[in-house]
Amino acid sequence: MKELQWEKAAGNGLLNRRHLLQLGLTGLGAAGAGAVFGQDAGSILQVPEWSRMPGASASAYGEPSRFAGNFQRMAGTPDPIYPGGGASRSPLQFLQGTITPNALHFERHHAGIPDIDPAEHMLVINGLVRQPLVFSYENLLKYQMVSRINFLECSGNSGALLRGGSADGTAQSLHGLLSCAEWTGIPLSVLLDEAGVLPEARWVAAVGADAASMGRSVPIDKALDDVLVALYQNGEPIQPGQGYPVRLFCPGWEGNISVKWLTQLKLMREPAQFRDETSKYTDTMPDRSSLQFTFPMGVKSLITSPSGQMSLPRPGIYQVTGVAWSGRGAIRRVEVSADGGATWADAMMQSEPMDKALARFTIPWEWSGGPAVLQSRATDSAGNVQPIRDEVLAARGTISFYHNNCIQSWGVDDAGAISNVYV
Amino acid sequence: MSTSRTATATSRILALLLLAAWMAPAGSQEAQIRLGTPISEEQLSALDLIAAPDGSGMPPGAGTARQGREVYELNCLRCHNVNGEGESGNTVIAGGDMQSEESPLRTVGSYWPHASTLFDFIRRAMPADIPKSLTDEEVYQVTAYVLFLNGIVGEDQSINSETLTAIVMPNGNGFVDQSHLH
Numbered sequence: 239m240k241e242l243q244w245e246k247a248a249g250n251g252l253l254n255r256r257h258l259l260q261l262g263l264t265g266l267g268a269a270g271a272g273a274v275f276g277q278d279a280g281s282i283l284q285v286p287e288w289s290r291m292p293g294a295s296a297s298a299y300g301e302p303s304r305f306a307g308n309f310q311r312m313a314g315t316p317d318p319i320y321p322g323g324g325a326s327r328s329p330l331q332f333l334q335g336t337i338t339p340n341a342l343h344f345e346r347h348h349a350g351i352p353d354i355d356p357a358e359h360m361l362v363i364n365g366l367v368r369q370p371l372v373f374s375y376e377n378l379l380k381y382q383m384v385s386r387i388n389f390l391e392c393s394g395n396s397g398a399l400l401r402g403g404s405a406d407g408t409a410q411s412l413h414g415l416l417s418c419a420e421w422t423g424i425p426l427s428v429l430l431d432e433a434g435v436l437p438e439a440r441w442v443a444a445v446g447a448d449a450a451s452m453g454r455s456v457p458i459d460k461a462l463d464d465v466l467v468a469l470y471q472n473g474e475p476i477q478p479g480q481g482y483p484v485r486l487f488c489p490g491w492e493g494n495i496s497v498k499w500l501t502q503l504k505l506m507r508e509p510a511q512f513r514d515e516t517s518k519y520t521d522t523m524p525d526r527s528s529l530q531f532t533f534p535m536g537v538k539s540l541i542t543s544p545s546g547q548m549s550l551p552r553p554g555i556y557q558v559t560g561v562a563w564s565g566r567g568a569i570r571r572v573e574v575s576a577d578g579g580a581t582w583a584d585a586m587m588q589s590e591p592m593d594k595a596l597a598r599f600t601i602p603w604e605w606s607g608g609p610a611v612l613q614s615r616a617t618d619s620a621g622n623v624q625p626i627r628d629e630v631l632a633a634r635g636t637i638s639f640y641h642n643n644c645i646q647s648w649g650v651d652d653a654g655a656i657s658n659v660y661v
Numbered sequence: 662m663s664t665s666r667t668a669t670a671t672s673r674i675l676a677l678l679l680l681a682a683w684m685a686p687a688g689s690q691e692a693q694i695r696l697g698t699p700i701s702e703e704q705l706s707a708l709d710l711i712a713a714p715d716g717s718g719m720p721p722g723a724g725t726a727r728q729g730r731e732v733y734e735l736n737c738l739r740c741h742n743v744n745g746e747g748e749s750g751n752t753v754i755a756g757g758d759m760q761s762e763e764s765p766l767r768t769v770g771s772y773w774p775h776a777s778t779l780f781d782f783i784r785r786a787m788p789a790d791i792p793k794s795l796t797d798e799e800v801y802q803v804t805a806y807v808l809f810l811n812g813i814v815g816e817d818q819s820i821n822s823e824t825l826t827a828i829v830m831p832n833g834n835g836f837v838d839q840s841h842l843h
Contacts (some may be wrong), residue, residue: 240697246688265805274831319739319740319748319752319789320751320789321790323789335827348786349786349789349792355746360708362700362705362709363697364700364702364705364707364709369699370699370700370701370702370705371697371698371699371700372697372698372700373696373697373698374698377696377697378696380694380696381694381696382670382694419730425802429691429697430667432695432697433697443711444714445710445711449704449789449792450785450786450789450792451710451784451785451792452786453711453791460843470824483764491843501708502708502709502711504711506711506713506717508713508714508717509715509840510711510713510716510772510781511777511781512781512782513773513782513786515772516770516772516773516774516778516836517767517772517778520836522759524837526760526765527835527836527837528772528832528835528836528837529837529839530774530836530837530838530839530840531838531839531840532842533839533840533843534840534842534843548763555840566843619668636764637764637765
């Protein structure tokens with residue numbers, strides 16, 4: 239039996255990551271694909287049909303293959319009393335690598351997506367500055383830009399795991415308010431410098447041009463550090479759902495503060511205390527005090543395959559893969575467990591981890607056909623380690639649900655069915 | 662349509678040429694682009710809707726809850742129901758108790774730390790189906806009414822920029838600033 243030679247790395251079938259290079263692994267990728275060749279192994283392979291006729295012509299804007307599977311965001315049902323409000327989630331269990339295609343980047347809108355004509359869009363800087371300024375889109379395009387690959391995660395992502403109840407779902411439905419893209423834009427510090435920030439300015443209130451005029455306050459030190467006034471996403475103009483023509487982008491911080499459809503930046507002494515930094519995006523602790531301005535997203539990881547509502551067709555060797563990220567640095571290490579956290583093995587990073595960006599990990603696992611609990615645990619470059627769910631609940635209670643970075647447990651039953659479990 | 666697109670394309674090309682011209686002088690690293698157009702705060706008065714706890718950005722005007730009741734019935738009732746009881750978590754805007762035994766219902770009255778946020782939010786975002794359709798006067802009136810529903814002001818108390826920002830909210834001391842932790 240060949241399996242006996244695979245070196246075990248941890249309990250319940252986790253194999254040494256170096257075997258990745260030798261194994262033909264079963265990945266549970268996109269739906270549908272995988273009907274094995276119609277021939278017997280011994281028969282003569284034929285040139286396929288599509289090699290015998292010309293295909294479709296070049297197109298103006300591409301689409302995925304009709305065979306690629308169900309690559310769709312999952313959007314909530316529209317609510318008539320919340321016009322345009324709601325979210326759509328990225329299909330994490332079907333994606334590979336670390337970059338989210340623009341059309342699949344998660345969305346959260348408080349009053350829908352405005353249809354902005356960039357010729358009439360303005361970006362204003364006012365308040366505690368030497369000279370208030372207004373910038374046209376045309377002029378913003380003329381500035382020297384920088385590009386950065388960063389994740390964006392809604393602080394409400396994974397919140398269902400803290401609310402109690404069963405939370406049956408997929409990687410997408412439970413954790414899909416997470417994406418990663420290359421953002422290109424003007425360092426905010428350049429535009430602030432042009433307006434001349436007065437010494438007493440401590441906060442920048444950012445406001446969008448959507449119907450909610452959604453606003454958030456950004457501390458001045460972050461604003462002068464790595465915040466972008468972003469104009470491009472993965473090379474193309476930012477899509478309307480992401481803030482076309484211009485959005486704020488605050489690397490590593492809760493998604494809501496990267497204000498979309500950015501139209502105003504006001505320098506202030508104190509935070510503006512907008513509704514979405516008081517009533518929402520705040521966390522009430524067991525003692526009933528509430529944490530406000532919790533900005534960096536904690537170190538976190540998630541196995542995307544195999545994951546919730548998938549099923550393993552038969553015992554054998556599988557590729558376990560997922561993503562890891564931290565708002566406080568780069569990912570230094572991801573460990574995987576197949577026995578609910580009793581033993582851990584180091585996963586292999588698929589590419590060089592970057593600061594405040596998704597990193598992809600992978601490790602081979604031999605499923606025996608018995609019960610298993612798959613988990614991943616990330617450590618970032620600042621030494622922060624992803625906590626288990628009980629630690630988060632013990633520290634934060636069950637009232638708050640934002641900023642949850644706990645370890646996800648995927649239970650595998652005897653039949654190979656996978657679901658979210660609490661261990 | 663197509664002419665304006667061509668025009669945009671042309672002006673983009675011009676922009677590139679302009680950029681090239683800016684960058685041209687070799688060795689001059691000080692060639693920083695400055696393309697913001699100076700504007701006065703007065704010119705921004707209709708666009709800048711930020712109404713802050715220190716009273717900055719609060720427009721002139723005043724209103725009472727008694728006046729606000731009608732504004733509410735016309736503009737808010739259809740989504741927030743009688744007495745701000747709401748439809749779901751997002752639209753309950755009255756009641757609640759942060760010290761309740763079960764998980765507290767968090768509303769304007771029980772949770773919000775600043776009264777200014779109510780004026781600021783209603784003026785910018787409500788009514789959700791026709792935001793920014795109320796006059797500043799009506800926003801003061803309906804702000805007073807929502808505070809009244811929460812037992813925070815009397816029915817005839819006049820709410821203006823000064824009286825609003827002087828209100829101490831029931832959960833005003835309930836928040837811990839985490840902004841230094843990054």
